[in-house]
Amino acid sequence: xxxxxxxxxxxxxxxxxxxxxxxxxxxxxxxxxxxxxxxxxxxxxxxxxxxxxxxxxxxxxxxxxxxxxxxxxxxxxxxxxxxxxxxxxxxxxxxxxxxxxxxxxxxxxxxxxxxxxxxxxxxxxxxxxxxxxxxxxxxxx
Amino acid sequence: xxxxxxxxxxxxxxxxxxxxxxxxxxxxxxxxxxxxxxxxxxxxxxxxxxxxxxxxxxxxxxxxxxxxxxxxxxxxxxxxxxxxxxxxxxxxxxxxxxxxxxxxxxxxxxxxxxxxxxxxxxxxxxxxxxxxxxxxxxxxx
Numbered sequence: 001x002x003x004x005x006x007x008x009x010x011x012x013x014x015x016x017x018x019x020x021x022x023x024x025x026x027x028x029x030x031x032x033x034x035x036x037x038x039x040x041x042x043x044x045x046x047x048x049x050x051x052x053x054x055x056x057x058x059x060x061x062x063x064x065x066x067x068x069x070x071x072x073x074x075x076x077x078x079x080x081x082x083x084x085x086x087x088x089x090x091x092x093x094x095x096x097x098x099x100x101x102x103x104x105x106x107x108x109x110x111x112x113x114x115x116x117x118x119x120x121x122x123x124x125x126x127x128x129x130x131x132x133x134x135x136x137x138x139x140x141x
Numbered sequence: 142x143x144x145x146x147x148x149x150x151x152x153x154x155x156x157x158x159x160x161x162x163x164x165x166x167x168x169x170x171x172x173x174x175x176x177x178x179x180x181x182x183x184x185x186x187x188x189x190x191x192x193x194x195x196x197x198x199x200x201x202x203x204x205x206x207x208x209x210x211x212x213x214x215x216x217x218x219x220x221x222x223x224x225x226x227x228x229x230x231x232x233x234x235x236x237x238x239x240x241x242x243x244x245x246x247x248x249x250x251x252x253x254x255x256x257x258x259x260x261x262x263x264x265x266x267x268x269x270x271x272x273x274x275x276x277x278x279x280x281x282x
């Protein structure tokens with residue numbers, strides 16, 4: 001069994017306005033899509049710029065091969081493992097694959113953790129932006 | 142722009158044998174499936190027992206309403222945000238929804254972060270178990 005620190009928290013929806021802010025607080029998103037062998041989930045570095053979420057990838061990646069022009073679902077979260085709480089936001093939109101020469105110049109600074117060239121960019125303009133968080137339980141009176 | 146601490150790491154596959162061990166190290170999984178409104182991704186507490194991955198839920202949850210008998214993809218990861226590295230494992234299998242009265246007795250101890258009764262269990266026997274990790278870059282000579 002894994003440890004289970006949470007005393008019991010309440011799950012509430014996060015307004016889209018606040019979800020946008022939360023996206024500034026993390027570095028890794030999990031990109032999910034319905035691929036030829038079922039639903040795939042891949043963690044990636046991301047950045048937010050010019051009204052969209054951006055990833056970098058290679059032409060050989062599953063992301064590049066399967067996602068262009070497809071709907072993707074992107075999950076970002078922040079967990080408080082000791083407190084048993086956290087937030088999660090989900091972005092949905094259509095993935096657009098762009099060559100590095102075709103993206104705004106300031107995106108050249110966007111670095112990702114894996115080594116090697118990442119000549120392609122994936123751009124997702126959020127069509128849906130939702131989130132929910134676990135609040136601490138109300139104080140008993 | 143989000144911080145980008147990684148100096149450039151190598152992405153390698155993790156053997157299934159090692160993925161099984163990594164699943165003991167985390168508390169939260171992201172469950173993804175192809176639902177009626179596209180691919181959904183929901184973070185949940187999980188435990189490993191009796192050859193399967195288990196979640197708890199309510200009858201009203203999206204998970205309970207959409208996943209019974211369906212293939213789901215479950216992602217678990219461990220991130221080293223300062224080092225720009227990490228691992229990710231993905232379990233795929235068919236979600237089986239069980240009443241709390243029909244699960245092994247020792248699973249009654251499995252607590253989740255959200256408050257309130259969670260009378261249903263979701264059981265996923267891994268049909269596929271894959272993973273990958275980012276290794277530090279090789280030392281230059």
